[in-house]
Amino acid sequence: MRLEGLTTAVTGGASGLGLAAARRLLKEGGRVTLIDLPESDGERVAADLGVNATFVPADVTDADQFAAALDIADAQGGLRGLVHCAGAGRRMRILDKDGTPGSLEDFEFVIRLNLIGSFNALRLGAERMARLDVVDGERGAIVLTASVAAYEGQIGQINYTASKAGVVGMTLTAARDLASRHIRVCTIAPGIMDTPLLARLRDDVRASLEATVPNPARLGHVDEFAHLAGTILENGYLNGETIRLDGAIRMTPR
Numbered sequence: 001m002r003l004e005g006l007t008t009a010v011t012g013g014a015s016g017l018g019l020a021a022a023r024r025l026l027k028e029g030g031r032v033t034l035i036d037l038p039e040s041d042g043e044r045v046a047a048d049l050g051v052n053a054t055f056v057p058a059d060v061t062d063a064d065q066f067a068a069a070l071d072i073a074d075a076q077g078g079l080r081g082l083v084h085c086a087g088a089g090r091r092m093r094i095l096d097k098d099g100t101p102g103s104l105e106d107f108e109f110v111i112r113l114n115l116i117g118s119f120n121a122l123r124l125g126a127e128r129m130a131r132l133d134v135v136d137g138e139r140g141a142i143v144l145t146a147s148v149a150a151y152e153g154q155i156g157q158i159n160y161t162a163s164k165a166g167v168v169g170m171t172l173t174a175a176r177d178l179a180s181r182h183i184r185v186c187t188i189a190p191g192i193m194d195t196p197l198l199a200r201l202r203d204d205v206r207a208s209l210e211a212t213v214p215n216p217a218r219l220g221h222v223d224e225f226a227h228l229a230g231t232i233l234e235n236g237y238l239n240g241e242t243i244r245l246d247g248a249i250r251m252t253p254r
């Protein structure tokens, strides 16, 4: 698909990787709807991004809110791209130091946000794309966001790992499921990216994180994520694959 004139929704678009993806798609001449929580910076961010950016507050785990937000995106010229970045972690262990079992609520929260939210993105995004005409052999493409924790989850990430491994697991099945609709699905599995969360780290902590990345020995730039998300939307032969974007990092147990 050509990015110029492309109508895309970016979830989690008010911050970090989603915001970078939105910036890139706008720079390439697209129209972008940022979907993020009402308490996010979305309103201000969209105003800064200019007339081709719109903010719609919605929770991606809520079927009605997410559907209504995607309808607004769709009304901007037919939704053909969905970059799903809304997600988060919540540290937990199976057993705490004193032997108390980890909270089921913390496990369910992260599964609901990262895994069920991603399924909601697939089903509601595809519903809208499936109504569009086929152009150059396709109707649209969906980019999900996993993490290298899907493969090498660290201690304290049991819920996050399960959720992101679920996203990786869904990718090929989703691409197969939506193939007859001419909708592609790919997932990006980032390593350690330089997002606002990491900007708050002490310099020595940041340097030790950078040293864990073989080459280049630094954190990933959000623009590198945005570039790959744009490439996936553009390249009609990328489908059913999870792409690690990680400088060859393999996470250690802690």
Ligand SMILES: NC(=O)c1ccc[n+]([C@@H]2O[C@H](COP(=O)([O-])OP(=O)(O)OC[C@H]3O[C@@H](n4cnc5c(N)ncnc54)[C@H](O)[C@@H]3O)[C@@H](O)[C@H]2O)c1
Pocket (backbone or CB within 6 Å): 011, 012, 013, 014, 015, 016, 017, 018, 035, 036, 037, 040, 058, 059, 060, 061, 085, 086, 087, 088, 089, 113, 145, 146, 147, 148, 189, 190, 191, 192, 193, 194, 195, 196, 197
């Ligand atoms: N930053 C990294 O190093 C990194 C590495 C691997 C994977 N990831 C994944 O990338 C994605 C984006 O991460 P980020 O670093 O940009 O985080 P971020 O916190 O900067 O941005 C996430 C955005 O999602 C929004 N959000 C959270 N819950 C939501 C919900 N229920 N509905 C709608 N929006 C919601 C937040 O308000 C926020 O604006 C996440 O899925 C994260 O797990 C990030």
